[in-house]
Amino acid sequence: MKSDNISGRLFSTLQSQLRAYQSILSLYTIPSKGRAIVAAKTLDSHATVIQEEPIAASSFLQGDPPHLACRQCLKPIPPSSSTTNNSSFCSTTCQTRADNEWSIIDRHCNFDALTSKAKQQSTKFPLLAARLATMILQSQLQLQHHLPTTTPDSLYPTRGTIHDLNNLCFVNNIHNNNNNNDNTNTEASIPEEWRTMHHLLAQSLWPVTHTYPELASYITNNLDIGWYTWLMSRLHVNVFRIDIVAPLMMSALGGGRGGGGGGGGFDRSALLKAAMAAVGTGGDFSLYGNSGTPSESASSSSQQQESGTGVYALASMFNHSCDPNLDVLFPHNTSTLCLQTAREVMVGEELTISYIDAMGMSVGKRRQYLKFAYGFDCNCVRCQEEENERQPPNL
Numbered sequence: 001m002k003s004d005n006i007s008g009r010l011f012s013t014l015q016s017q018l019r020a021y022q023s024i025l026s027l028y029t030i031p032s033k034g035r036a037i038v039a040a041k042t043l044d045s046h047a048t049v050i051q052e053e054p055i056a057a058s059s060f061l062q063g064d065p066p067h068l069a070c071r072q073c074l075k076p077i078p079p080s081s082s083t084t085n086n087s088s089f090c091s092t093t094c095q096t097r098a099d100n101e102w103s104i105i106d107r108h109c110n111f112d113a114l115t116s117k118a119k120q121q122s123t124k125f126p127l128l129a130a131r132l133a134t135m136i137l138q139s140q141l142q143l144q145h146h147l148p149t150t151t152p153d154s155l156y157p158t159r160g161t162i163h164d165l166n167n168l169c170f171v172n173n174i175h176n177n178n179n180n181n182d183n184t185n186t187e188a189s190i191p192e193e194w195r196t197m198h199h200l201l202a203q204s205l206w207p208v209t210h211t212y213p214e215l216a217s218y219i220t221n222n223l224d225i226g227w228y229t230w231l232m233s234r235l236h237v238n239v240f241r242i243d244i245v246a247p248l249m250m251s252a253l254g255g256g257r258g259g260g261g262g263g264g265g266f267d268r269s270a271l272l273k274a275a276m277a278a279v280g281t282g283g284d285f286s287l288y289g290n291s292g293t294p295s296e297s298a299s300s301s302s303q304q305q306e307s308g309t310g311v312y313a314l315a316s317m318f319n320h321s322c323d324p325n326l327d328v329l330f331p332h333n334t335s336t337l338c339l340q341t342a343r344e345v346m347v348g349e350e351l352t353i354s355y356i357d358a359m360g361m362s363v364g365k366r367r368q369y370l371k372f373a374y375g376f377d378c379n380c381v382r383c384q385e386e387e388n389e390r391q392p393p394n395l
């Protein structure tokens, strides 16, 4: 279960990832449909299509009790080791990455109020926003040469990965213009919960200005409510739920074989059952995240599944189908996401994932949910077929 794919980090900007996977997939812009990822060659069933690390990921349970999951990669840390050394990270690799990307800022911040409010509201987006904010602030410090980077910038392209957020699609009715960060949202269109959470986030970040006063104006001017709205309108339609299997459950899984090579070979049934990956809002049925389902509520038991959320540059480019040809998996039991073919895919066929757990839902329910949570009318092959079954054409 050891994550063996550090090189994945090299391809963490969208452009370089598209280049890296160009023999497998291509990104097209289809005038009527928007972006689509298409198979560049015929792919066998169970083939690994992409393996990607998140731009940022956050565990819902971080800090309660402390450090059940690695704060960088979300890998479970056995309770025994976390009580003896109070470790926040699963390895020195993760520790180093965190030091390079966000933890220098993070250790000056206090996210307790934000975290408890987010738990109370059963929404994970503010915690992901908090992580992204610390990454942005740390990259600001690094830009100003206040901080050494212990590794070449190309290895940890934080600035590049944050920039990838610009490529993500967003909720139209909230932020209905194409200009980024222009703060032209009409005040009234910003949900009250976002204002509350942004206020808490700004308060959480503020202690860092005691050590780095030069960040004060950046927090005030750049990480303002306009930025938060810009970010939320993207996160809400792009975030993947990461289900991590806690230590005591891992023995039931057997060793998932992840590898970037084409071969398949995860124990699919076990992995799918234990780590069913629903994309997007996960359990947050409400767009504004105040009505989580029971599975969303945090549990302190280390035997239960712990989930986190992550935002991914390339995986976010895949369109939805209610009968997708790709499965979303987390084979290393970390935030590293893997897309694997669910069946043979022909060259030129669009590669799709399911944004929802569509298994038992009727076509009407699926369309209603997708419209509500993602703002589009699903007209995938399965929806078309099931609609035709429901309403036989008049002869």
Ligand SMILES: [Zn+2]
Pocket (backbone or CB within 6 Å): 070, 071, 072, 073, 074, 075, 089, 090, 091, 094
């Ligand atoms: Zn880790």
Ligand SMILES: [Zn+2]
Pocket (backbone or CB within 6 Å): 321, 322, 323, 366, 378, 379, 380, 381, 382, 383
């Ligand atoms: Zn559909």
